[in-house]
Amino acid sequence: MGDFFKFFPWGKSLTFMFFVFVSFIFWILQCLQQSFEIEIDIPLVFEKIPNNIILIDSLAGTINVRVFDRGTALLSYSLGKKMQPVFIECSEKDIKNNFLVISKNQIQQELSKQLLATTQIVSYFPSDYSYAIETMQQKEVPISIVGEISLSDAYMFVDTVFVDPPRILIFGSTEALSKCNQIFTEDVHIEEVDVSFKKELKLLVPKNIRVEKDFVELNVDVTAxxxxxxxxxxxxxxxxxxxxxxxxxxxxxxxxxxxxxxxxxxxxxxxxxxxxxxxxxxxxxxxxxxxxxxxxxxxxxxxxxxxxxxxxxxxxxx
The missing domain is CATH 2.170.120.30 (RNA Polymerase Alpha Subunit; Chain A, domain 2)
Structure with missing residues (x-):
């Protein structure tokens, strides 16, 4: 066994392995110069859904996209950072015959923002973005502050403590709206106030009611x-x-x-x-x-x- 290792042609073998490795690298580089198709999954986020609708169908959370590009570009999708979400903005104009319909042009435009300029979109799934909806009723109600704010000695309120906005649109069924005549803020207790301030307060929204915003701004103006x-x-x-x-x-x-x-x-x-x-x-x-x-x-x-x-x-x- 000792004679085998002693007389083995290590020099020729190492030279052979080196050329195999170099050939492999050149093969990889040549492959990367060719064009391929791969599939990538991109998170999908729907924004600004109108408050006066209820979605009956579930929204898609991801979109599977088949793309075509050179290997070097596709490698960046496979080995690069996690794909950022595609944000789809919805509006009243997207509501058609009790459906929320997102156009294919809008989907493709938003997808293109996440892809390289050389990448072509072959197809994507799901391909249809139509969701059944129900329309809700709406009315405006006042916002009531819950809690107590006390002042330090020798300080007074310059104006009435208020929230901005003081009123808010709420959405729901006719029955749900009839039972809701005001929206309360989260409980706030602040003592010995000696400086004016603003504070964001969460709204406590009843069941089966939707609001146009979840937070309001508390305004407290004091002076000595x-x-x-x-x-x-x-x-x-x-x-x-x-x-x-x-x-x-x-x-x-x-x-x-x-x-x-x-x-x-x-x-x-x-x-x-x-x-x-x-x-x-x-x-x-x-x-x-x-x-x-x-x-x-x-x-x-x-x-x-x-x-x-x-x-x-x-x-x-x-």
């Missing part, structure tokens, strides 16, 4: 405030001639919250407490609670001290 005070006289209108009225007290203090950057924008003349003489007579009592008859539109919280006044109506004697 300070408290200010004005002394306001109590007035009476429509007082008959020959009568006079005395209020106790004749003036009250109005305390209100105002944003620090708007402190000097509000004037005492924007506040009034006016009673109608006839209303006071009909009250048939000598003391009444106080409310502002006139106030700035931006004013949200205020208090009157004291908040009850007494009065005496006297007839002038000549």
């Amino acid at each position: 405030f300070t408290e200010r005070k004005f002394s306001i006289p109590i007035l009476c209108k429509s007082l008959p001639q020959g009568y006079q009225i005395q209020f106790f007290p004749s003036k009250v203090d109005v305390f209100y919250q105002v944003a620090q950057d708007k402190f000097n924008e509000i004037d005492a003349s924007e506040f009034e407490i006016i009673f109608d003489y006839q209303d006071l007579i009909e009250e048939n009592r000598l003391s009444v609670p106080l409310v502002l008859s006139k106030r700035p539109s931006s004013l949200r919280k205020y208090r009157i001290v004291p908040d009850i006044m007494e009065f005496i109506i006297e007839r002038n004697i000549r």
Whole structure:
């Protein structure tokens, strides 16, 4: 056995193997220059399906495509990265006679975006993209925020907390829509807010109802405030001639919250407490609670001290 390995013609054998390997490489390269057909599977995603339809048939999840190209190009499909999905956009114009119909031209255009420029599409399966549908009814309902938002000390809401959009289109059967008069957001609890913010909230959609969007934007606008005070006289209108009225007290203090950057924008003349003489007579009592008859539109919280006044109506004697 030792003599066999000693006298074996290793040099000639290695030379032979080298030429076999080189020949194999040239054969591979020659094959890659030729054109072939192969099949590739591409994920299929349908987008923007109209909300007012229900699909009876299941949508295709992949599309099997037979393509023709040179071997070097086809090698990139076999050994390259995973094929990216083909996105098919749907719209109302694709609905025909209770079917969602995607045209072959649209399919081929979207497929071509995923393939090399030299690659030809021979065929694809499934070849028909018509899906039976049912049309739903629709109506618009308000969106209600669920939860509570509390402020830090010395902060106030600049405006009402709201979601955008405040109303939303919902879709479903006539029976399902009759039972749904509003859509609620997910529960939100935020404490000690001292800065304005926006937050995306998920909508809680009832069973058998579809919505045009799944999320809305919560808008919370806050600002630091300070408290200010004005002394306001109590007035009476429509007082008959020959009568006079005395209020106790004749003036009250109005305390209100105002944003620090708007402190000097509000004037005492924007506040009034006016009673109608006839209303006071009909009250048939000598003391009444106080409310502002006139106030700035931006004013949200205020208090009157004291908040009850007494009065005496006297007839002038000549």
